[in-house]
Amino acid sequence: MSAPAAADGAPSGQQRPKGRFAETLSHARHIIGENPVTGLSFALFALLLLCAVFGPLLSPYDPLASDTVAALKPPSAHHWFGTDQLGRDILSRVLVATRLDMLIAILSVALVFFAGGLAGVAGVAAGFFGGWTDRIVGRVSDTIMAFPLFVLAMGIVAALGNTVTNIVITTAIINFPLYTRIVRAEANVRRNAGYVLAARLTGNSDTRIALTTILPNILPIMVVQMSLTMGYAILNAAGLSFIGLGVRPPAAEWGIMVAEGSAFIVSGEWWIALFPGLALMLAVFCFNLVGDGLRDIVDPLRRT
């Protein structure tokens, strides 16, 4: 061939191109460096994971052991967060609860991630919108959206029983439309992209395009959504606990601890509700900010 290749050199000089992963990592480092709040939230997230894994080892007392003599003691050197009505150590309970709350958040979000994501993709795959699968997915989402979501959650838990499994399933159900909506909207943006048309030209069926071309490009956005919905999952579980439909006692869970403690606020035992409330807030707060941070990391516009 005679046409020269020299005229259009690579943009970033002769430096060996980094792998996609390494590049994402360095991008992430940049984002975190640029935004202190994001950096802090990632650190907090790591701390929460640590508590979830090692919580039982870290807690100074048995979170379930009652000690009626030491009931309702304010924070002190022995009990940093004080004790509750039955004399249980609140610090220990808050630490141990991390695991259950994270479990509810992660499981429910993982569930809806797969269910919602797959339903969305199925809709996309069925002939790039307009297929009956898509219509069904759309109708189901519309129906769920038309419910006041928290009341729907209450209804399902009340009907099926207040086990952790049911709380997880319920949370997944009420978040379902969020995911299908995102998948549909993002797929819609991309369905006329050149590379999607190109994939059709190279003999890919619609289903294959949806799975191998569109889905991987939507995945990062779904991951961002995941971290945001994890926060809502915990708030939702807490709300259910407040009206008595949460997890079963004596399991330590932040929402139920706040709910139990709320009766003691007026009488001055603020610590019973405050510390689990703070833990709850911190976790949700952290998930939200991590979501923001992830969004910055996956956002192609923020890459230079």
Added chain:
Amino acid sequence: MLKTIGDRILTTIPALIGVVLVSFLLTRVLPGDTAAYFAGPAATPQAIAEVKAKLGLDKPLPEQFAKYVVDLAHGDLGQSLTTGQPVLADLTSRLPASAELTLFGLILSLVIAIPLGVVAAVRQGSAVDHICRVVVTAGVSLPVFFTGLILVYVFYFILQWSPAPLGRIDVFATTPPTVTGFYLIDSLVVGDYEAFRSALSQMLLPGVTLAIFSLAPIARITRASMISALSAEFTRTAKASGLSPRRVIVTYALRNALLPVVTTLGMVFSFLLGANVLVEKVFAWPGVGSYAVEALIASDFAPVQGFVLAMAIIYVVLNLLIDLAYGVIDPRVRMSS
């Protein structure tokens, strides 16, 4: 005009049918036994069976559903066990309370969140931006019932700045005559400033609770759409034409940025209706949210169904209104065919 609105409403019918069906099925598997409730504390199994037959609960589900739909068509939503009233009457008497509170919270939230989002976008990446982000995220991270309880504790119990959390109006104030059902408006209509003041001070804490919870979505979307509007080419034209920063930000960027905000409002409103359920419980607010919670806890299914249906209809109407608002703001939507 009416016909097109009608057409638009028709498209929401499948979702409404879904809501009716799901709420029916859901309430039928609620653990409580209505018949046992009606039969009283010492009922024998036979007595319960009799009540069951009387209420039609012994019929197969499809038959019960058919009856439910027929009743619905006649505007009969059934009777509440907990209040003993027809559900329709309960809903109509309580809906204004919830609507007033939710709207109040939403307006409060808009008044705070939009300027906050604008400032964060204009000063993108600055300390102000980070602080706004942290504050609004903290707000949405608090469980609403917790916020409510803390506010009551601080502002009513400790500081005594707020009146007793006893519902919509002071116990000893006269309730304004019903015009709209919104106490703030009704009291002004009759010129009863005492009632207005009382209603307003009662609404402040729950309203603030809701507003704190809804700041984040509004502020975030305002910030995001403001950033894209500020970097839009028409904003650059405005700047290059020497327009004042105020004009550039308000007339050019903000007006455009409000379009996505309006779209989000529907989502935020339904989000608030959900949060309302808990807020009403904390503040003894006589709205439909607390009504639904009590009913659900008591396995009282007629009110739950009625509530869900009412909310679904509100949601549909709201989205219609938002579409209309969008058309009013955006000439492209209004005029393109």
Added chain:
Amino acid sequence: MSAVQLLDVRDLTVEFATRRGVVQAVRKVDLSVGKGETIGVVGESGSGKSVTSYAVMRILDRAGRVAGGSVSFSGLDLLTASEADMRDLRGREMSMIFQNPRAALNPIRGVGRQIEDVLRQHAQAGSDDARRKAIEALTQVRIARPEERYNAYPFELSGGMCQRVVIALALACQPRLLIADEPTTGLDVTTQKAVMDLIVDLTRERGMSTILITHDLGLAAAYCDRVIVMEKGEVVESALSSTIFGNPSHAYTRKLMRATPRPGITLRDLLPEGEATPLPPPVPAGEALLSVEGLVKEYPRQGASRFMAKLFRKDVADAAPFRAVDGLSFEVRRGESVGLVGESGCGKSTTSTIVMRLLDPTAGRILFGGQDIGAIPARDFARHPLRAKIQMVFQDPTDSLNPRHTAGRAIADPILRLGGLRGGRTVRTRCEDLATLVGLPTDLLDRFPHQLSGGQKARVGIARAIALDPDLVILDEPTAALDVSVQAIVLNLLADLKAKLGMSYLFVSHDLHVVRLLCDRVIVMKTGQIVEQGSAADVIDTPRHAYTRELVAAIPHPPTS
């Protein structure tokens, strides 16, 4: 040069803070504009021509800052002037117009109001006469029925009309300097001519100075007194238009000039001197490969916003369907290259998409090698054996590559799906062969699209299209998004490949010069119909149809030496 310059830029250096440290986008640029002078600033993308103008207007975005030099505007130092002073200058003393005029206008504000905003800001009008003056401004840019247009929103106006509004906005306060940043990019040639003529007329009438920023050397030369050529942030040459074309002194200018398609040259003439090899001999056209008969595509007029339209205007009738393609018949023979030319909205893209079998026609037959492929639904065609035989090169090389796939994977995709090849090694070898064929270094096969240059991406796209030895390749404006020097290379590559592989091309383009260089025959389309077709040379050199004549005449002609 006259002694008193209106704008005098000396040693201007602009830096941008980026991820990889500080980048100098503009380095020690000198530029001066005299009263009544029109200066062209020419360069390829990334040459710093727009940044220079933003620095002058002081509307650089947050990341950019002026690192050195001076800018004086009729004696006032713009770099040290207060922001309030600058605001007063912008729009009143110096104005700017941009490319993509529709986006440059506030979409939800009436155009008249937007002009009023500027007038009032600069105290050129009060509440009583603002409307009158805005309408006057619209009249001056020769907008028909200005009173009616006053209330129009940008989306209701055509691109050319929008650009007139933007010009009206810029000239409303009678500024002394107008900076036009690619004012015609994205507009059709006929519109481009009208807009440029308008700008030149108005600025001459008022004795204004103008800076025209463009990538199109021909355009600059045709309309400017002097031309400044920029490359990588630096000024490489500054000369009078006539001399720059007659006797370019800098190598870059020469290269740029050569690469600009113009009448009376061959493809090889586009390439820098000494790099051109003889063109392969023309292939005699064989039997008909593709014949399209009576092709029609209709779209219902009803959109998603029909509900809105009905709601706000009562008189929306159920309009007849819109005919994008209206009874088209043509053929492409084996080894032939056919150009499909027309302005935006003429139906050329719809036609190519239907031929591509990504869209079903409303009526008509598409015979490919004798088989009516129009009868096979588009959704089933993906798995049809003939799929491999019709391939396409897309307009935007960036958009057409999956950001998550490496170049190698993009090229391998058709081989794996339709090529019947199996085994990592075989496929890899085939990819490397293809890469070599299109002149893509094989070590780039492991890169992701964002790590490749525009030209490299175009090569990947071409390699993918030819991977299955197709009979027909549809080229959808394959060079529209590329700089001219890259375009020259890609066009030559395409010509070489065609000769080598014996393919036929259907080349969709709006650029008559390019079509003439690459194609044997040309089809000119207007509103869904063919107005003229024939050999490329005949149609362009001696157009018979009035529309074709108009198109040819609208192409800017640089002064020839």
Added chain:
Amino acid sequence: MKRRDFLKSTVATAAVSAGGVPAPAIWSSAKAQSRAETLLIVSESGPNNLDIHGVGTNVPGYEASWNCYDRLISHEMKEGPNGVPYYDRDKFKPELAEDMNVGDMSATFKLKKNAVFHDGTPVTAKDVKWSLDRAVTVGGFPTFQMKAGSLEKPEQFVVVDDRTIRVDFIRKDRLTIPDLAVIVPCVVNSELVKKHATAEDPWGLEYTKQNVAGSGAYKIAKWTPGVDVTFERNEAWTGGPMPKVRRVIWRVVPSAGNRRALLERGDADISYDLPNKDFVELKNDGKLSIVSTPYSNGIQYIGMNVTKPPFDNVKVRQAVAYALPYQKIMDAVMFGLSKPMFGAAADAPTEVAWPQAHKYNTDLAKARQLLAEAGYPNGFETTISFDLGFAGINEPLCVLAQESLQQIGVKTTINKVPGANWRTELNKKEMPLFTNVFSGWLDYPEYFFFWCYDGQNSVFNTMSYQNPAMDKLIAGARAAAATGDKPTYDKDVRGFVDLAFADAPRVPLFQPYVNVAMQKNVSGYQYWFHRRLDYRALVKA
């Protein structure tokens, strides 16, 4: 406190002056006036029906019925255990009746001459008969309650003349007269209700659900279901001395914390449902007056379903009885506000009374030993259920029980049953282990045992306990009570109490207290068997 008052008043004045119109000043003084004559009650839930005969009337509804309707007779007051007026189980006073004549197989009542219903029509014997007929035939709870006093058929109620009614006994039963003084046999304005009766609803229940058709001391001025009820004094009341309180507002405040805050701030006058801890603290605080009275004939207990292994084994039940953390529950759950029902001295004789303490104590060694003897040396797994409607007490109680049982190897899962579902669950008799409260309106041991331990296996025999020896003792005591055979009665009562303790199908924990918190200026609280408030005696200074 002074600063607070000052703040409050300045805020009020500021608001008034800010109003800028003369009207608010007038409103405000009227408001102060009405505040002084009004009693504000706050509670967790309100009535769903104003008529106790109604279908599914809830407990708050009983309070409305008690204050708005009159019965033929009522109880006298005596001094209770804590010096508070306490209804006298054995002494009756006329209410609508001006006198009562109890014969061998009937009782005759003469109505007050000037007794009128709220609409002004006089109360007649016809109304009384109609009302009693209604109670025994309407079904559900009222009919059941009437039956407890052997009041079963309309034929038992005979109109003698316009102002005289005779109640015939179908059998000798010492509960018949007391049963005429409970809430159910209230007298309804028959003419008024009949006007609203329909073929499907012959007793006019729909009408009386929303409207009061009685002659009682209070009328309902306004009722917003689930929100509030406003009672106005009936100025024409003849049933007793004119009540002191002109108006009662009963406001539903679901949050217990808010109820306490309202009381402490002085905004509410009375509340009787607060967590025990709050009552204890408020009592110690001294700003409010707190009255605590034990439930008459009521206990909270842990029940075991004797048909479900391993609870069919008496040793397992006894092991549970020895494993329960009685004192911990008293301290941490009840905050001392209840009467212990455990740990009676080993040599203490069984009393002829109910409730009374049993002899079990927390003794884990003994519990383990019993469990081993029963064949469960390593314990077993089961579920402990409670009524979510009373989670404030039940939840910590179950958590403590769970923890304690864990130590003898019994692993339990806690099952929260929503309030509405609790009765259904009890009726199913499938819960193996649970906690519950039972208390009888009629304060007689044999009444309690008949419902809770008898082999007829009523809904209140939550343990499905069936033992012929027990049945015989209960029947013996009931017969002896009717005939006044005190020695037999005493022997049988001691017998069934001993048997209940030895067999331990249910383990009493404590006798709960009715706690009422009132502002210091409120007085006149009386304890009634129904444990609700009687507005007629209350006084606000």
